[in-house]
Amino acid sequence: MDLFGSFALLLAFACAVYAIVAGIAAIRTRNPLILKSARHAGIAVCVLVMIGTASLFYLFLTDDFSVSYVAGHSNRDLESFFKVAALWSGQEGSLLFWSFLLSGYTFFVLLTNRGKHPELMPYVGVVLASVQTFFLILNVFVVSPFQVLAAAGADGVMRLVAQPDGRGLNPLLQYPEMVAHPPTLYMGYVGFAVPFAFALAALLGRYPGEKWIHITRKWTMIAWCFQSAGILMGAHWAYAVLGWGGYWAWDPVENASLMPWLTGTAFLHSVMMQEKRGMLKVWNVWLVFTTFLLCILGTFLTRSGVVSSVHAFAQSSIGTWFVGFLLLTLGVCTWAFLKNRDYLRSDNQLDSMVSRESSFLFNNLILLAACFAVLWGTLFPVISEAVQGSKISVGPPFFNKVNIPIGLFLLFLTGVGPLLAWRRTSLDSLKRNFGWPLAGGMVAGAIAWPMGFKDFYALLCLIISVFVILTIFGEFFRGAMVISARTGMNILSSVGQLTMRNTRRYGGYVVHFGMVLIFVGISGAAFNQDKQMEMGPGSRMDLGAYTMNLQTFTQRPEKNYTAERATIEVLKNGQPLLTLFPEKRFFPSNEMSGTMVAIYSTLKEDLYLVYAGRSPDNNQPIIHAYLNPLVKWIWLGGLIVVLGTGLALLPSRHAVLALKGAAETQAQAAPAGGAPQTVMTRSGSHGSAD
Amino acid sequence: MARQIKRAKWGYALLLAAALVLFAAPGGAQIPGQSEKAQKIGKRLMCMCGCNQILVECNHVGCSVSTAMLKDLDARLARNEPEDLLIQSFVQQYGEKVLAAPPAKKFGLVAWVMPFFALLLGFFFIRVLLLRWRHQSPALAGMPGAGPEASPEMLARARREMDLEDELESPGPAARKD
Numbered sequence: 001m002d003l004f005g006s007f008a009l010l011l012a013f014a015c016a017v018y019a020i021v022a023g024i025a026a027i028r029t030r031n032p033l034i035l036k037s038a039r040h041a042g043i044a045v046c047v048l049v050m051i052g053t054a055s056l057f058y059l060f061l062t063d064d065f066s067v068s069y070v071a072g073h074s075n076r077d078l079e080s081f082f083k084v085a086a087l088w089s090g091q092e093g094s095l096l097f098w099s100f101l102l103s104g105y106t107f108f109v110l111l112t113n114r115g116k117h118p119e120l121m122p123y124v125g126v127v128l129a130s131v132q133t134f135f136l137i138l139n140v141f142v143v144s145p146f147q148v149l150a151a152a153g154a155d156g157v158m159r160l161v162a163q164p165d166g167r168g169l170n171p172l173l174q175y176p177e178m179v180a181h182p183p184t185l186y187m188g189y190v191g192f193a194v195p196f197a198f199a200l201a202a203l204l205g206r207y208p209g210e211k212w213i214h215i216t217r218k219w220t221m222i223a224w225c226f227q228s229a230g231i232l233m234g235a236h237w238a239y240a241v242l243g244w245g246g247y248w249a250w251d252p253v254e255n256a257s258l259m260p261w262l263t264g265t266a267f268l269h270s271v272m273m274q275e276k277r278g279m280l281k282v283w284n285v286w287l288v289f290t291t292f293l294l295c296i297l298g299t300f301l302t303r304s305g306v307v308s309s310v311h312a313f314a315q316s317s318i319g320t321w322f323v324g325f326l327l328l329t330l331g332v333c334t335w336a337f338l339k340n341r342d343y344l345r346s347d348n349q350l351d352s353m354v355s356r357e358s359s360f361l362f363n364n365l366i367l368l369a370a371c372f373a374v375l376w377g378t379l380f381p382v383i384s385e386a387v388q389g390s391k392i393s394v395g396p397p398f399f400n401k402v403n404i405p406i407g408l409f410l411l412f413l414t415g416v417g418p419l420l421a422w423r424r425t426s427l428d429s430l431k432r433n434f435g436w437p438l439a440g441g442m443v444a445g446a447i448a449w450p451m452g453f454k455d456f457y458a459l460l461c462l463i464i465s466v467f468v469i470l471t472i473f474g475e476f477f478r479g480a481m482v483i484s485a486r487t488g489m490n491i492l493s494s495v496g497q498l499t500m501r502n503t504r505r506y507g508g509y510v511v512h513f514g515m516v517l518i519f520v521g522i523s524g525a526a527f528n529q530d531k532q533m534e535m536g537p538g539s540r541m542d543l544g545a546y547t548m549n550l551q552t553f554t555q556r557p558e559k560n561y562t563a564e565r566a567t568i569e570v571l572k573n574g575q576p577l578l579t580l581f582p583e584k585r586f587f588p589s590n591e592m593s594g595t596m597v598a599i600y601s602t603l604k605e606d607l608y609l610v611y612a613g614r615s616p617d618n619n620q621p622i623i624h625a626y627l628n629p630l631v632k633w634i635w636l637g638g639l640i641v642v643l644g645t646g647l648a649l650l651p652s653r654h655a656v657l658a659l660k661g662a663a664e665t666q667a668q669a670a671p672a673g674g675a676p677q678t679v680m681t682r683s684g685s686h687g688s689a690d
Numbered sequence: 691m692a693r694q695i696k697r698a699k700w701g702y703a704l705l706l707a708a709a710l711v712l713f714a715a716p717g718g719a720q721i722p723g724q725s726e727k728a729q730k731i732g733k734r735l736m737c738m739c740g741c742n743q744i745l746v747e748c749n750h751v752g753c754s755v756s757t758a759m760l761k762d763l764d765a766r767l768a769r770n771e772p773e774d775l776l777i778q779s780f781v782q783q784y785g786e787k788v789l790a791a792p793p794a795k796k797f798g799l800v801a802w803v804m805p806f807f808a809l810l811l812g813f814f815f816i817r818v819l820l821l822r823w824r825h826q827s828p829a830l831a832g833m834p835g836a837g838p839e840a841s842p843e844m845l846a847r848a849r850r851e852m853d854l855e856d857e858l859e860s861p862g863p864a865a866r867k868d
Contacts, residue, residue, distance in 0.1 A: 244747040251742060279823075358820055365812040373805035380792065380801045388797050393736045395744055395790035402805045530729075 002067050002146040005055030009096075009144075012048035012103075013136040015041045016129050023126035027205075035122055042110055042125050045132055046103035053100040056093060056145050060086055066162035069093055069145040075168035075589040077560040085179040086169045091303060091318065092145035094182070098299070099135040101183075101190040105219075106132065109194055113215070120212065123201030131193050134325050143318060168560070171587045171594030177237045185230025185257055189295045191223025192260060195267075196292035199285050203336045206343045213271050213284070218649055220271075220288075224264045225645040231257050232638035243595035243610040245530055245626040247634065250399040255378045256298030259371050263291040266367040269417075273360050281344040282337075283364070289333045294371075296326050301378070356420040359413060366410045373402045404457050408464060411519050414512050415468035418475055437474060441467035455526035462523065465516045472509045472516075479506075500653045507648025514644055517637030524605075524630025532612065534620040535566075544627045546607050547571040551579075553621050561585040561594075566611050566621050570600060582611035582623070603636075605629040728763055731773060735759070735780055736790050744790055 022038035025031070056069070060083045065071040073086045073093070088097040106128045113121055139145070150158045172178075195216040202212035234257065239247035248254060267287040273280040304319025337344075377394045384392040419433040445453075445463040453459050480494035489497065499506040531543050535550040542548075549569040556563050565583035569576065580598035587594065600607040608626040615622055732746035739755035741748055745763075748756040759780075766776045780788050792798035 244743070246747070249743065249747070358816075361816050361820070365809070365816055369805065369809040369812055372808045376804050376808075377801070381787070384792075384797055384801075390785055391787045392792045392798055392801065393742075393787045393789060394792060394801060395736055395742075397734065397791035398801065401791070402802075406805075406809070 001055050001058050002148055005052045006146040008048045008052040009140050012045045013140050015044045016133040016136055019129035020126055023122050027122045038125055039110055042106055042129055046107040049099050049103040053096055056087055065166050066148050066160050068147045068149050071149060071163045071166045073169055075166040078169055082169055082174050085173060088182045089169055089173050092143045095135060095138050095143060096145050097186060098190060099139055101186050102132055102193060105190060105194055119205050120201050120207045123205045124197045127197035127200050138321060142321060168587055168589030171585060171592045172241055175237060175241050177233055181230060181233040181237050184226050184233055188223050188227025188230050191226055192291050192295050194219040195288050199288040200336060203285060203340050206340050210274055213274055220268060221645055221649055224268060225642055227261045229642050231261060236635060240597055243597050245608055250396045252378045253302050255374045256301045259374055260291045260294040262367050262371040263287055263294060266364045267291060269360050270364050273357060293326060293329060359417045359420050363413045363417060366406060370403055370406045408460055411464050415471040419471055437467045437470035440470045458523040458526040461519055465520050468516050472513050475509055503650045503652045504648045507644050510644030510647055511641050514637045514640030517633045517640060521630045521634030521637060527629045530626040532624040534615045535623045536620045541625060543625045545573050548625060561587045568609060580609050582609040584611050601632050603632050606631045728767055732763060734790050735788055738784050738788060
């Protein structure tokens with residue numbers, strides 16, 4: 001099976017190269033047969049990469065320890081569930097998984113755009129095939145996941161050596177969420193290749209208008225949604241498994257996933273400027289390029305060992321390949337931009353400094369500043385070592401100090417943006433729209449201060465959060481009132497009707513609401529408490545309103561590990577609440593340990609218990625207890641962000657009706673199809689541009 | 691309409707109250723005495739085992755480096771060494787990389803200044819851009835789309851839709867017509 005998998009990937013590589021060559025030939029000759037052949041080669045790549053990935057899955061499921069990658073990342077006692085996750089747990093497999101997801105995206109892009117956009121799609125095919133080729137080079141020639149274990153016999157002949165058992169999966173990855181987190185995050189990383197391909201294709205082909213943005217809007221939102229969900233799942237995994245009481249440590253690998261998310265978010269906002277007003281064309285193209293380049297940079301940081309991280313894969317020479325690919329991609333983007341920049345002239349001018357246009361600009365600036373701060377902090381240890389010869393560490397205190405004010409300003413803009421009108425907003429309008437939400441925020445702050453909300457940033461976050469929530473609810477309420485007045489529907493039905501009329505706009509508000517909840521959750525960290533103590537059976541620890549009584553302490557062997565488990569009775573305000581079981585697991589296959597944190601989670605706070613090992617002095621269990629307020633709001637906010645994005649991806653009922661009407665008229669009128677343009681533009685813009 | 695607005699105001703008030711109840715900070719129980727100080731100082735230092743984690747947050751089971759550093763920290767605190775002197779002794783022992791954040795002097799200062807400098811530069815760039823756009827002639831703005839005329843029915847429907855959209859955008863008298 002390893003040979004079969006290797007051959008499938010080799011063939012995929014050949015097909016990818018052919019897809020590039022044939023695609024370029026088709027662009028030059030405009031020969032439909034060559035174009036068709038290039039497209040078929042692209043689809044063949046997808047099928048072959050899927051076969052290669054399926055082969056590796058098979059090798060894991062059948063415990064074929066003659067394959068080095070399988071022997072290094074799995075063992076016989078590993079649950080089948082985790083054998084699936086083992087595929088992307090190491091360098092080689094995760095790169096194959098990149099190729100697999102990219103092939104999936106490419107397949108759907110080619111399928112959904114079959115016969116459409118004849119001037120654009122050949123370029124898109126070439127760009128996607130080029131990215132795929134890079135990863136296939138790595139899969140086939142640099143870090144193949146199908147390398148077998150072999151040793152020279154007495155006769156000097158190399159023979160396969162199958163190990164009786166594998167080294168097993170890293171214990172930190174033996175957690176259900178880890179099965180979902182990497183694919184979700186990768187779906188985000190890889191997904192940004194699609195808007196990148198369309199942007200570069202539009203630039204190379206001088207494709208007119210905003211068509212590429214309309215085509216890629218949904219693809220970008222899908223990638224962004226996966227990236228958001230992936231980041232939050234990673235944070236939740238860190239919270240529940242790593243056992244240090246937090247969910248975000250500003251680790252270089254975490255930062256690597258955040259950077260493209262920030263620029264992707266900026267793109268999703270600035271794209272509206274181009275759709276609505278024909279502005280920021282250069283900016284948008286470069287935002288997409290930057291987002292994709294940051295995805296590759298993130299992959300490079302994770303794999304090259306250039307920055308130290310607990311998440312990073314082992315150091316390898318693969319970093320050079322990524323640097324080469326980054327430079328090549330940057331070079332192509334720059335060349336395409338310089339060659340065709342005339343085509344990216346803005347169509348419109350600004351009517352007023354106080355308008356939604358300028359708020360989008362500031363939103364983009366803040367997002368990019370946050371991205372720069374994260375990138376700068378991540379790379380500063382390397383830069384300092386290069387400049388002064390000694391490394392300067394950049395840890396959470398730096399990132400928190402720099403990013404918290406930036407983040408709060410961004411949160412403020414989340415509330416301001418929807419209150420500003422396109423083109424121009426008057427002072428009266430500002431007063432009318434800002435007054436009530438701003439007063440609400442200030443009242444909230446005034447009440448919270450005497451209640452013990454003394455941390456400056458947390459208080460500011462509360463004020464701004466209430467302000468933003470009031471603006472969002474205000475938008476829903478005002479719109480629903482109009483619908484209600486016109487149709488006689490009740491408010492709830494009107495909200496539903498309103499949302500479905502413009503899913504993008506109101507889905508966007510739902511996403512904003514989710515983001516506010518995430519900020520609220522993060523602000524809770526200002527009030528974290530923790531306590532650590534050695535606890536023998538019968539001993540007790542108090543933290544906040546909770547009392548923990550250690551009842552028993554047991555050891556039990558499981559299939560793949562041995563667990564040391566503490567049984568802790570938890571009381572709240574003296575009343576029995578529940579029993580928690582924090583444990584530590586020892587995995588003999590790779591001689592590593594893992595933590596299983598016990599969490600009692602409520603909307604107000606999380607009681608988080610870690611069994612931190614045994615005291616070297618008296619062998620007593622050490623229990624570390626944390627009281628983390630509002631953490632649940634982060635996960636809740638994440639869920640709402642995903643739901644909001646899903647809502648924004650639905651077609652607007654209003655736009656559908658208008659387009660339908662337009663199409664009907666178009667069919668009746670002329671083949672040129674210009675007649676319904678007025679209607680389509682107007683309704684389309686409302687259906688998609690807010 | 692007025693009743694509904696009044697009801698909505700009550701809704702806002704309830705929402706505000708709910709937010710405040712949920713935001714209410716827990717009591718101020720902290721780790722007493724020396725441990726609290728050790729925790730505070732430990733958060734300013736990195737674990738030197740190469741994990742890139744804060745000293746008091748290093749979660750490696752049996753990490754001998756963080757254990758030794760924490761013991762050293764405790765011993766120095768027991769000798770009542772001042773916080774700055776204590777941190778300085780760690781810097782002398784491990785180099786500047788032991789600090790969790792860059793020092794605000796020499797090259798370390800660059801780390802702190804650059805993000806805000808970039809932000810300022812961005813503000814300046816946006817200001818220039820906005821001014822340029824304001825003074826630009828609307829050469830291409832509002833160019834009519836090519837193609838045959840829309841039918842009267844389509845135009846009437848478009849007007850109805852646009853009226854509703856405008857109202858959804860800006861309900862209330864003269865709101866956001868500006």
